[in-house]
Amino acid sequence: xxxxxxxxxxxxxxxxxxxxxxxxxxxxxxxxxxxxxxxxxxxxxxxxxxxxxxxxxxxxxx
Amino acid sequence: xxxxxxxxxxxxxxxxxxxxxxxxxxxxxxxxxxxxxxxxxxxxxxxxxxxxxxxxxxxxxxxxxxxxxxxxxxxxxxxxxxxxxxxxxxxxxxxxxxxxxxxxxxxxxxxxxxxxxxxxxxxxxxxxxxxxxxxxxxxxxxxxxxxxxxxxxxxxxxxxxxxxxxxxxxxxxxxxxxxxxxxxxxxxxxxxxxxxxxxxxxxxxxxxxxxxxxxxxxxxxxxxxxxxxxxxxxxxxxxxxxxxxxxxxxxxxxxxxxxxxxxxxxxxxxxxxxxxxxxxxxxxxxxxxxxxxxxxxxxxxxxxxxxxxxxxxxxxxxxxxxxxxxxxxxxxxxxxxxxxxxxxxxxxxxxxxxxxxxxxxxxxxxxxxxxxx
Numbered sequence: 450x451x452x453x454x455x456x457x458x459x460x461x462x463x464x465x466x467x468x469x470x471x472x473x474x475x476x477x478x479x480x481x482x483x484x485x486x487x488x489x490x491x492x493x494x495x496x497x498x499x500x501x502x503x504x505x506x507x508x509x510x511x
Numbered sequence: 512x513x514x515x516x517x518x519x520x521x522x523x524x525x526x527x528x529x530x531x532x533x534x535x536x537x538x539x540x541x542x543x544x545x546x547x548x549x550x551x552x553x554x555x556x557x558x559x560x561x562x563x564x565x566x567x568x569x570x571x572x573x574x575x576x577x578x579x580x581x582x583x584x585x586x587x588x589x590x591x592x593x594x595x596x597x598x599x600x601x602x603x604x605x606x607x608x609x610x611x612x613x614x615x616x617x618x619x620x621x622x623x624x625x626x627x628x629x630x631x632x633x634x635x636x637x638x639x640x641x642x643x644x645x646x647x648x649x650x651x652x653x654x655x656x657x658x659x660x661x662x663x664x665x666x667x668x669x670x671x672x673x674x675x676x677x678x679x680x681x682x683x684x685x686x687x688x689x690x691x692x693x694x695x696x697x698x699x700x701x702x703x704x705x706x707x708x709x710x711x712x713x714x715x716x717x718x719x720x721x722x723x724x725x726x727x728x729x730x731x732x733x734x735x736x737x738x739x740x741x742x743x744x745x746x747x748x749x750x751x752x753x754x755x756x757x758x759x760x761x762x763x764x765x766x767x768x769x770x771x772x773x774x775x776x777x778x779x780x781x782x783x784x785x786x787x788x789x790x791x792x793x794x795x796x797x798x799x800x801x802x803x804x805x806x807x808x809x810x811x812x813x814x815x816x817x818x819x820x821x822x823x824x825x826x827x828x829x830x831x832x833x834x835x836x837x838x839x840x841x842x843x844x845x846x847x848x849x850x851x852x853x854x855x856x857x858x859x860x861x862x863x864x865x866x867x868x869x870x871x872x873x874x875x876x877x878x879x880x881x882x883x884x
Contacts, residue, residue, distance in 0.1 A: 490706070494872070496867040501805035502814035 452510045457509070463503035470495050521772075557829060561822040565745055565815055567601040568627050582607045587663060592654035593620045593631050602657070609649060611639035622653070628654050661752065664744040668733040672726075696716040703728050703867065711871040712787050720871065721764060727756060728867040731810065738814060739852060747862070748814035750807070757803035760870040765798070772877045775804045787812030802873055806866060813862050817855045824848040 476508040478485045567700055572584040580876045588602035598617040605613050613627040614632065621632040623639055630638065630650035640648045658666070679693035679700075689697050708717040708724050734746045774780075779787055827844035830835075835843070 471848065490710075490868075491862075493865065494868060497809060497869065498805065500813075501809040505808050508808060508812060 455510045456507060459503055459506045463499060466499045469498060470499070525703050527610065537668075549607070553871060554830065557826045561819060561826070562823055563627075564743060565818060566627050567659045567745075567749055569624065569629075569657055571660060571663075572608070587660065588658045589629065590656040590658070591622065591629055591631075592656065593622070594653075595620045611641075614638065623652075625649065629657070654835060661746045661749050664734060664737055664746040665752070668730055668737065668746075671730055671733055672800060676729075687754070699729075702724060703731055707867050708871050711868070711875040713875060716814070719872075720763070721769070721875050723759070724867050724871055727759070727870065730776065730850055730858060731756070731866055732863035735814060735862060736856070738818065739749055739855055745814065747810055747819050748818055751813050753772075753807040753811040756810070756866070757807035759804045761799065762807060763773065764870075764874045767874065768877040771881045772853050772879065775881075791846075797874075798877075802869075806869055808868055810862055813858060817851075820849055820851055820857065824851055838858070 450488075472494055477488050509511050569589060570584050571584045572582060575582050584607070586601045588599060589602050589604075590599045590661070592834065594597075595618065598620055600615065600617060602614045602769070605624045609624055609626060611621065611623045611630065614637070615622045621636065623630050625647060629652070630639070632650045636649040639650050642648050664814075675692060675696055678691065679689055679696050682689035682691070682693045688694075702726055704717070704721060707728075708721055712720060716863045731747055734744065737744045738747065770777075776798065777791045779790045779794070782790060823843055824847045827847065828840050831840035831843065834840075875883055
C-alpha cells in the first residue's frame, strides 16, 4: 500500500521534471529553430537522466 | 553474392530450428505431469504468466494446447557444472516441469528444475522436499552455463551482426558505395559516428571507441527488436545482461581516463583543500557506482516495463471477457497492444541510442584533456 503511494509520488516528481524539460526545450526551439537538433539531443539526455532516477526509485521501492 | 549466401545461411538455420521444433512436438505425448494443462484464467495466473515471460527460461515455450495438454516449444541445451562434474542434456528431458517434480538422472547426478533454476539433489535423495517457504531442503543450485533463451537471443543477435556488418565491410573492398543490405546499415553507422561519438568524445579521440559504441548500439537495438517478436525474448530486460553492458562501459572509461580526468576527480582544483578529499569520494562513487547504475537500471526497467505493459494488454482478452464479451475484449486488447507495440519500436531505438549516448558522454568526460594556461 505505502509503496504504491511512494510510486505515485515518484511519478508526480518525474512528471514535473519532464514537463519542465519539455517546456523549456519547446521555448528554446521556438526561439532558435535552427538549433532544434542540438536542443533535442540535450533534452533527451536530461530526460534519460531523470528517467534513470525515477526508475531507480521505483525499483528500490518495489 | 554475399547477401545470397547469408540468406541461404539463415534459411538453413530456420530449417534446423523447425526440425528440432517438430522433434519436440513428438516427444510431448508422454507428458502427463501437468494437471489439465496451463489454463490462464484468473488475475493471479495472469500475473504468474507475465512474471514467467519476463524471466529467462531453459526452453522456447510458444503455446500450450489446453484441451490436449500438449506444449508447443523447442528445447535448448542444458549445460551444468555439478558436484560430479559437467553434465549436458536437452531441456526437453524436464518435460516442461518447473516445480521440481521431474528428476533427470545423469551418471549418478540427479537434477531437477524449480522456477527456471536447475537444482542438484543431495546424495540419496529421490525427490525434492520443500520447507514452509517453498525452498528446496535437500537440493542445491548448480553452476548453470546453459544456452537459455536469453543466451540464444544474444547469440542470434551476434550472428545477425556478423552477417550484416561482415557483408558491409566486404562491400567497401570493392568500392566506396556499399551494395545490398549494407546500404541500409551504412547510414546507421554514420549516425552513431556523427551524432553520438564525435560530439561527445571529441574529434581527436572518438575513433578508438567507435567499435565499442557501434557494437553496444546494434546489440541493444537488435535485442530490443527481437523482444517485440512473438518468440518472447526478454534479453535486455534481464538485469544480468544490462549489468554486464554497464560494466563494459565503466571499465572502458576508467581505463582510458586521461591524467586530467584523474587529477580533477581525485584532487579537484579551485576548491578549498578541506573539501577536496570529500569531493574525491563523491566523484569516485559517481563514476564507479552511480553512473553505471543509472545506465543499467534505465535499460532494464524500460524493457521490463514495456514487456509488462504489452503482456497486460494482451491479458485484457481474459480479464474483460466476462464484462464485455469475447469479441469486444479481443478487439480492445488487440488495438491497445498494437498501439503500445508501435511505441515500443520507438522505445527499442531510443534505449539503444540513450545507452550509447551516455556511454560516449562518460567516455568523453574521461578522455577530455584541458588546456593549461
